[in-house]
Amino acid sequence: METTTRLKKPEAMLFDMDGTLFQTETLLLPAYHKMFDRLRTEGIYTGETPPESLVLSTLGMILDDIWKTVLPDLDAEGRNRANEIMLELEVEGLQSGNTKLYPQVKETLQALKSQGVKLFVASNGVEHYVKGVAHAHDIYSLFDGVYSAGEYKTRTKVDLVHRLLTDHNIQSAWMVGDRSSDVEAGKKNGQTVIGCEYAGFGNHSELQGSDTIIHSFDQLLKLYEEAK
Structure with missing residues (x-):
């Protein structure tokens, strides 16, 4: 992990889908x-x-x-x-049945939920696809909301995340994702950003501005447990 600042425990975590939860x-x-x-x-x-x-x-x-x-x-x-x-x-x-989540995604989400963290998906994908992936891999029920640009007709992830935070009255969240759009969405909404560098779709520069970069999904649990 690459941590640039001491993290605070969030009330919620917002996850990108492709390249973060799902091996697209x-x-x-x-x-x-x-x-x-x-x-x-x-x-x-x-x-x-x-x-x-x-x-x-x-x-x-x-x-x-x-x-x-x-x-x-x-x-x-x-x-x-x-x-x-x-x-x-x-x-x-x-x-x-031949598609895959990244290793330890379901187990990590279950562990975070058991500790009281509200979990959400915030994806630029279409509604049918995003929800379909969550259902197919039996993680849909773990989320308090599954938000997609396709469903909410948002032009940017900044707008989508703003809608999500407002709908659920969330003050503190970690935006977890692998692309520059995730970093922008988190930062422009005043939230902490956890950059994911294990998918290999983008490049390291895309995650500039992240508060922390993780190299496997299960590192997220340790980050949460160590946050103050």
Whole structure:
């Protein structure tokens, strides 16, 4: 762990989903390749499948920005079709039972909840996907709320986190995530940020401004126990 300041115990923890709780590539990459096969079959897309690194680099973005990055030459209708196919394939993937959370995620969440910490998800993903991942991995019931940009129509994670904090009258929280959008969301809402550097999607510079950086999810429990 890399700690820059003494942490205070929060009343709540807010978690990003992709790259923080969920090993997104276990679902995303198989669906990604199948989606482009479908787009080519339907005559919507004719090129090669863009590299996996491109779609992985978009994790944490809102949906519109993801498709503008991955499919910059398609019109809105084409992007909407790509999104429909992707969601369909992701549902199939979650039902397959072949996707994974990061090690010790469920156990750590259970331990934090048992100590009275309120737990939330704050994700830029679409509602069906974010809640689907939580249900598929039997962690949905651990959360006091599952917030997504898709459900609340927020343009930034700053806005989403503000909505969450206001809805639940939370004064002190740790924002836990792996991207710069998580750092921004926590800091602009006056909260502590725990940067997660184990997914490998972003780079170290994205987590600048975090109060602490962890290299495995279960380190979060020790941080909480040592906080004053």
